[in-house]
Amino acid sequence: MRVFVKGYYSTKFGELWDKSLSDLIEEAIFGVLKSANLEVKDISAIFVGNMLSGMLDENLLLSAKINEILGNPGLPIFRFEAACASGGTAFYNAVQFLKAEKGKNVLVLGLEKMTDFCTEDVTTALASALSGEEQVAGLTFPGAYALMARYYLEKYGYSEENLAYVSVKNHFFGSLNPKAHFRKKITLEDVLNSAYIAEPLKVLDCSPISDGASALILSTEKSLVEVASCEVATDTISLVRRKNLDEMLSVKRSGERAFSFAGVEAKDVDVAEVHDCFSIAEILVIESLGFWKKGEGGERMKEFDLEDPFKSKPVVNTSGGLKAAGHPVGATGIKQIGEIFLQLSGRAEKRQVEGAKLGLAQNTAGSGGLSVVTILKR
């Protein structure tokens, strides 16, 4: 059974203080139904990615709450939590539902409401996706990725400048995306002069805390963009149990499986969205997927040229990535696939990669404990 992407809608990402989680759910669901020209009655099930509504807002059983928002059609609705890859795992299971011939159209929804809560509470809640020992020892996610960044920079002889190009690039693309949290271009100097969060990572190496919801319609009915593969893999959650801090094994494993299942290679990919929760993450993911060789990323990132921003293959994070588009964690994995869908259907407007035929979205949980790789083709 072949599975196609039939529609995509995303709310704006950002500090959406005037919108509740229910408002975001409603906007995303009815937005995506409209985009696919469907009604609630045409949908067989809903798959929802959300990480933190329980911890931050004492809000669980979203399945039944969403059913109520829809006027009680009684649909099967499932909620997935895999930290920042909650959206990706929801998507994966939605694909299997269709392949198992349980229905014709399904809706996949990713969402997170984060900015109503104080930053300290959000940081603590996010740290629940670290290993228990590292969490209790006081590690946070900026700290975890700072360890990976230091290891990488020292191993290959790079400086913080090599990381900074990631943020410059992603803010450039964010400036072209009307739904992005940040639409301001930044310079190398801006990044290098920003304050340290966890050395060597600075404010402008880090993705923001955002609100937002994104939704996709998947269908067994043939349309332009097909899901060529979607694969999930795990790694140790503890950094201390990894052989090399610069190899994201879950990304490598999920990427290899996804390329193999789709029958394509890294070099064939025209456009990619990868999980740049921190600047170092984008480099490590790109290398682990095989787009660049190990250790090459720090240098290759500097090739990004504001005068010719679409010249690389693949073009990476045209949505602005997590860095500039924002990172409402449960929504991120869906927004990534949505951006690839827009690219392959020629609807990415100012961000359009001309002639894009093959695209990849990669969604990481935590410090790499789990990864989802989805390949779309037209």
Added chain:
Amino acid sequence: MRVFVKGYYSTKFGELWDKSLSDLIEEAIFGVLKSANLEVKDISAIFVGNMLSGMLDENLLLSAKINEILGNPGLPIFRFEAACASGGTAFYNAVQFLKAEKGKNVLVLGLEKMTDFCTEDVTTALASALSGEEQVAGLTFPGAYALMARYYLEKYGYSEENLAYVSVKNHFFGSLNPKAHFRKKITLEDVLNSAYIAEPLKVLDCSPISDGASALILSTEKSLVEVASCEVATDTISLVRRKNLDEMLSVKRSGERAFSFAGVEAKDVDVAEVHDCFSIAEILVIESLGFWKKGEGGERMKEFDLEDPFKSKPVVNTSGGLKAAGHPVGATGIKQIGEIFLQLSGRAEKRQVEGAKLGLAQNTAGSGGLSVVTILKR
């Protein structure tokens, strides 16, 4: 693609203060692998049901934590949250994974660690699965089911005694189950003399707070017990938006779909596990599934006879139900299906329903916002 149950293992349910969540995960996973004569390498994916590890223990991304416990095989591992039906929704998606031909064997794990936390915190965390308005107004689950109980008793002219038989029956069966939280038989007087929690429900009308983990192996390889159907449905989460407080619409919808898909009727079922989080819940579920007519349950429940405990058709909650076997919420949906598996494979020991060929497990989320019905046959 046909799907079979190949193995089942459950830890003891109860106050397991000397065991961590990781200990329970390890015991259940290696226990069920042994029961199916398989190793980790034979498994294609793991589906995990858990409700509260985030809210109670700041513990998310269980997928990667489980992968690490297994020595980092890198498997796809998914976590589901649907309140007390988290286990059931994990099972549902595991079935679709196999039907989509993604692998040969999968492991489904349900787990919850609750007794390390104070009762007030657990009650508050559980209330996150009520509607937001009812939660903010101070409703808790005993309160929600008390409303349903009062409605039912008054509508049909029953008394609290009619409810009490549920607990007497389930404690009788719990006394036969070595894994049950409570193995003590109780009398009608015990129930009626116990203290009110939320009138008309008393202590002995309520399932306990428990720790435990249960696991199943599903396989596309033919074996004795087959998954005839598994269906999920939702209802409004708010009690105030229900037409009749004595009709559990999500149970009715999921039951009708499951009977229809399996091509069987309620009268064919030999043995059933239903979600008796409170005594009233068992009666409402049995009626909503169509085993008994609406309003009949209060009277029919009194027919239970300690001298001939297996005479009804179906025999209900031979595990002891949530009431006596215990209710580690994420584990409950898996334990229910596991009990039916034991019954159909003739391995339920002192609880064996002779000649059982068709069994049903029903798992409710919250006050009925979602329900999963699974039918197994031999």
